[in-house]
Amino acid sequence: MHPAVLALVTIAVGVGACIGYFYFSNIILDKFIFPAKGPNAGRNINRANMVRPWLFLFPALFALTLYLAYPVFETLRLSLTDRSQGGAFVGLDNYRQMAKEPKFWEAMRNNMLWLIVVPAASTAFGLLVAQLTDRIKWGSVAKSMIFMPMAISFVGAAVIWRLVYHANPIDVDQIGILNAAYLMLGGDEPQQWLTKLFWNNFFLMIVLVWIQTGFAMVILSAALRGVPEETIEAAIVDGANPFQVFFRIKVPQIMGTIVVVWTTITIVVLKVFDIVFAMTNGQWETQVLANYMYDKLFRASDWGVGSAAAMVIMLLVMPILVWNVYNARKEMK
Incomplete structure (x- = not known):
């Protein structure tokens, strides 16, 4: 079957299955489980209305459990077992082995370096571009x-x-x-930039900054447009110059958005894999945690240490996710 036809069939089957699930589940609920007839009709209607939201939530909950919760617990289980011993429970041995490997600490060090540079640079460039493009006629083209x-x-x-x-x-x-x-500027010979120790990490970071600056720009541009004109006009009347208006009036009012952009990019950085894998494959001291995990899982077939590395990544990401959710709920109150 042609891939395009297969895609259309898959979409049709998926949408049809969803419609069929919601339609028939409601019929079963209303006619067989809690029928709206007889002396208990009123009570059954109330019970059905209490159950009905869970019918709509069930597909999402099932998908989250199958594709999110289950992999987490299975990864945790694998990190505490040894495949070479038939899946025997070994406790924290995999974590101890991982902690003894120089490549793991190289990955940790590089990830920390990425965390310092990439979110800061992406957010700063995004904020700068958002401010400057709003002041030129062809700003939309530039964006x-x-x-x-x-x-x-x-x-x-x-x-x-x-x-x-x-x-x-x-x-x-x-x-x-x-x-x-x-060479045009007078260099003596071409340089193998990706093999230059330490600096090659920054050459890799440039790629992610290049990608994420656009994301930061869009979000921060919308936030800047939401700054009340009255505060800006009042600052100008009081004699503030453009730099003072930007840093003392605009930036403080969008600080919440800046923090959200920063933390979102931070989560992306903690999971960075593709760029390192495609450009250096972790060679020349450019290893990161996700690439280290991939090497252990799929190249060395060491599921225990690979799963332990995955758990380390999850533990590093978890506080940022919790903090983001906390702030989102705080702003909704």
């Missing part, structure tokens, strides 16, 4: 171009930037923009 990397997959972006960093021999024309510019 579209800056947001465009968000439509590219991480692997696609990695391939593009590998070409940017590409190095040909000195006697061959350079297709890598960075090396072409480097």
